[in-house]
Each structure stands twice: as C-alpha cells, then as structure tokens.
Amino acid sequence: MHPTDSTPAVRIRALRKTYGHRHAVDGLDLDIHRGETFALLGPNGAGKSTTVEILEGYRTRTSGDVAVLGVDPQHGGLDWKARLGIVLQSSGESGQFSVREQLRHFAGFYPHPRDVDEVIAAVGLEQQAGTRIGKLSGGQRRRVDVALGIVGRPELLFLDEPTTGFDPEARREFWGLIRRLKAEGTTIVLTTHYLDEAAQLGDRAGVIVDGRLVDVGPIDELGGAAARVPIVRWRGPDGRLHQERTTEPARLVASLVAGDGAGAAAGTGAGAGTPSEPAELEVIRPSLEDLYLGLVGAEATTAIDAEEARA
Incomplete structure (x- = not known):
C-alpha cells in the first residue's frame, strides 16, 4: 500500500x-x-x-x-x-x-x-x-x-x-x-x-x-527577510562609494535625486532641493547566489569561532 x-x-x-x-x-x-x-x-x-x-x-x-x-x-x-x-x-x-x-x-x-x-x-x-x-x-x-x-x-x-x-x-x-x-x-x-x-x-x-x-x-x-532587503549603491561627489540597505529603495533613490534629506546628508547631489543624478546609482536585489554565499560564509565563520573558543 x-x-x-x-x-x-x-x-x-x-x-x-x-x-x-x-x-x-x-x-x-x-x-x-x-x-x-x-x-x-x-x-x-x-x-x-x-x-x-x-x-x-x-x-x-x-x-x-x-x-x-x-x-x-x-x-x-x-x-x-x-x-x-x-x-x-x-x-x-x-x-x-x-x-x-x-x-x-x-x-x-x-x-x-x-x-x-x-x-x-x-x-x-x-x-x-x-x-x-x-x-x-x-x-x-x-x-x-x-x-x-x-x-x-x-x-x-x-x-x-x-x-x-x-x-x-x-x-x-x-x-x-x-x-x-x-x-x-x-x-x-x-x-x-x-x-x-x-x-x-x-x-x-x-x-x-x-x-x-x-x-x-x-x-x-531563503536566507530570511533581512537578507533580502535591497541595497541602494551610488557614488558621491567626493568620489566615495555609498550604499544603504532599505525596504523602500524607490523612496531613497528619489531623495538622492532630489538632493535633499538622506541624499544631501550622504554627500550627494548639488545641495538640498537641487535635483542631481547620483553617479553609478544602482538598486541591487540579492540573488539566490548572494543569499547562498551569505549562508555558507556565515556558517563557516561560526564554525571557526566555535573552534577558537574550544582551543
């Protein structure tokens, strides 16, 4: 049966x-x-x-x-x-x-x-x-x-x-x-x-x-909700690469382009209230490969820490 x-x-x-x-x-x-x-x-x-x-x-x-x-x-x-x-x-x-x-x-x-x-x-x-x-x-x-x-x-x-x-x-x-x-x-x-x-x-x-x-x-x-939060990445006028994890990537991008709030604070845009396209702007949604590598890497780090604690 x-x-x-x-x-x-x-x-x-x-x-x-x-x-x-x-x-x-x-x-x-x-x-x-x-x-x-x-x-x-x-x-x-x-x-x-x-x-x-x-x-x-x-x-x-x-x-x-x-x-x-x-x-x-x-x-x-x-x-x-x-x-x-x-x-x-x-x-x-x-x-x-x-x-x-x-x-x-x-x-x-x-x-x-x-x-x-x-x-x-x-x-x-x-x-x-x-x-x-x-x-x-x-x-x-x-x-x-x-x-x-x-x-x-x-x-x-x-x-x-x-x-x-x-x-x-x-x-x-x-x-x-x-x-x-x-x-x-x-x-x-x-x-x-x-x-x-x-x-x-x-x-x-x-x-x-x-x-x-x-x-x-x-x-x-896979990987949990936190691991799937998108990353917004851009390069500021100072040449530095910035990135921020956010559940509201569109809102952050709009702020960066407008040059106000978070965008101005991060050193992007031409000043508060002045629209400016941030250089190298991208919104990255973690792929299965990203999540997999994160899980494997985190587990390897935990194993090393455990081994050191026993030593």
Missing part, C-alpha cells in the same frame, strides 16, 4: 552518518513534499551526496529515521526501487548499445514504463535514437542518463548535477522537461551547483554546510 498524498515523499529525522570522528551528516531534519521540486544546495563535501545516497538506499546511515515514499531505504525492495528514478552525476552505461536498445532494456525492469519513443522525444534524442551511446557527445549522453531515470515513470526522481556538460540551449530544454515531469506530479530532488538552475526549477531549497541543514524554505524566502 502506498502512503497517502498527505504524507511527505521524504521524511528525515535526526539523520547522522559518521566516519570515525567525522560527521558527514550531522542531525539532519527535513520533509520533502509530494509533487514539489526540492533543491539541495551546499559546497563540495558538505554532505549532499551522502544524504541523497542514504535516501536512494545506496548507503547505510549511522542513526536517525528516514522514510522515502513511506519506506525505510535500508529495507526497500524491488517494488519500492521501481518507484524511484535516479540520475547519477556520472554514468557507467555501456556505449555498445543504441539509445533505443538501452532504453528498451531498462524499461523491461519496471511494471508500468513510459513508451520508449516518447521518452526519446522528451529528452530531444529522436535523431540519435539508433546511434550507439558511445558515439554520442557528452551532452547527449547526459540526456540518455535522464531518459533512463524517467523511463520507469518514477514517483520520486533524484537528479544529481543533471546538466553538467550541457550547453545553454540544452540546459533550457532540460528545464522544460523537468517542468513537464513536475506538472505530471513527479517529486524531484535536485542537487546542483548551478544556482540559477535551482532558482528556475526549485519550489524550495535547503542549504547543507558541514553536514548540517543551515536553512530551508521557499526559494524566494
């Missing part, structure tokens, strides 16, 4: 994975909702891959509770595995078979696979369907990996750096495919170093640093 739609697709509580004295994953708590695309972000070595491998059933955990589609991955059988789609960061698929042959072979492992030619069309490989995989370009082989991941009609799809090696056009075509899968109700767990990809595809994101989840939430709320 499958869990109801009200239960999370992934439920993680107090997950830990240790190697000797090193904590690869350190007390992770997370729910991933059915039908959402969840982006797992973090620097290399942060614990992303270890976490995902535990969810996929490829790696055992040290402690904690994990349920994926209502099943403990450590005890998931073939029926459970057939409900998953997995696109690894690198593939070891044989290059001796054609695209269509390889997909037909894999489709045979699943109870209700997608139509092979439909999958080939979905990943944009119709012209290469009869070509041996070994003769494909790197980007085309990556599309084969994605095709193999979705041919079983998975309820939950794991994508590990899926667009590595894609050119910009291929990446955007791939994004369209992921949006179509989401529209069909597929739950997607995405790990990527491309933050624009996470922003384009993710409903929510979690940032892992040193095995700990330092923030999680909707993409447009």
